[in-house]
Amino acid sequence: MVHDPTLDGVTHINVYSKGKTKLGKFLSNFTHTPIETEDGHFESVEGYWHWLGLRDDKLRTLYGWEAKKYASNSVKTFKLTEEEFKNKIRKAITIKLETNPDKLSELRNTVLPLAHYYVFNGFAKDAGYKWILEHINSFRIERKAPMIYTAQYRYSGQDRIDITVKGNHIVGKLYAPTWDMIMGLKNGKIIEDQYTQMYYKMLCDRWENKDYRETTLSLVDMVTTGSQSVGHPRGITFVCFCPAENFCHRYLLVKWFQHNWNVPYGGERSL
Numbered sequence: 001m002v003h004d005p006t007l008d009g010v011t012h013i014n015v016y017s018k019g020k021t022k023l024g025k026f027l028s029n030f031t032h033t034p035i036e037t038e039d040g041h042f043e044s045v046e047g048y049w050h051w052l053g054l055r056d057d058k059l060r061t062l063y064g065w066e067a068k069k070y071a072s073n074s075v076k077t078f079k080l081t082e083e084e085f086k087n088k089i090r091k092a093i094t095i096k097l098e099t100n101p102d103k104l105s106e107l108r109n110t111v112l113p114l115a116h117y118y119v120f121n122g123f124a125k126d127a128g129y130k131w132i133l134e135h136i137n138s139f140r141i142e143r144k145a146p147m148i149y150t151a152q153y154r155y156s157g158q159d160r161i162d163i164t165v166k167g168n169h170i171v172g173k174l175y176a177p178t179w180d181m182i183m184g185l186k187n188g189k190i191i192e193d194q195y196t197q198m199y200y201k202m203l204c205d206r207w208e209n210k211d212y213r214e215t216t217l218s219l220v221d222m223v224t225t226g227s228q229s230v231g232h233p234r235g236i237t238f239v240c241f242c243p244a245e246n247f248c249h250r251y252l253l254v255k256w257f258q259h260n261w262n263v264p265y266g267g268e269r270s271l
């Protein structure tokens with residue numbers, strides 16, 4: 001794929017020491033990002049990269065072009081298999097990300113695809129090393145912040161929480177409406193606006209209940225910090241019988257979570 005360098009940071013992120021985004025620059029191996037690898041301390045992944053071939057400890061202290069230049073004047077002595085080499089670099093990149101939480105969360109939160117190309121006279125030239133981008137991408141997916149989703153009843157993912165009045169999910173039943181509300185809406189005794197008010201009042205009243213409060217806060221904690229205390233590592237999906245996009249308390253519940261705790265909503269799951 002050919003990228004337009006003027007759209008770096010808009011349609012994609014170029015992982016490049018001269019890229020336009022801070023994240024792209026950070027992700028470049030050239031960048032000065034001290035790391036503790038299984039082979040000791042290095043000032044950059046680039047230095048480590050060349051050290052693996054040369055075992056020259058001067059490379060521990062170098063980064064950027066200086067590391068590359070220094071290495072280009074030396075003769076490779078130590079030989080790893082290609083896979084051994086790649087694995088060590090992958091591990092080093094993981095360590096680099098894990099020891100820079102700000103950049104890690106930037107990476108987790110962006111949806112832009114990563115690219116790796118050089119720019120010459122305004123034109124992109126593919127820089128290769130797809131396996132590096134693949135590694136960063138799979139790391140990103142693994143660490144993606146969990147979100148709240150909604151779905152129709154037949155959704156069967158592990159993170160499914162049945163919030164219908166008939167459900168018996170230990171968490172889901174805390175957010176179920178009452179039979180009165182459901183029948184009232186069905187019989188036309190109350191309208192959607194009244195149902196909405198009743199539902200929010202119900203959620204507020206339940207706040208007095210310790211179980212309810214603690215469960216709610218741990219759901220919030222999970223989707224805002226990524227902790228897994230509720231046991232759904234990929235997020236939460238509230239399900240109900242209503243067809244997608246129709247009036248349904250699952251959307252009211254999401255709005256309530258968004259309004260109170262600004263939780264990320266991943267949308268209605270397509271089945």
Ligand SMILES: [Zn+2]
Nearest residue numbers: 240242248249
């Ligand atoms: Zn519903």
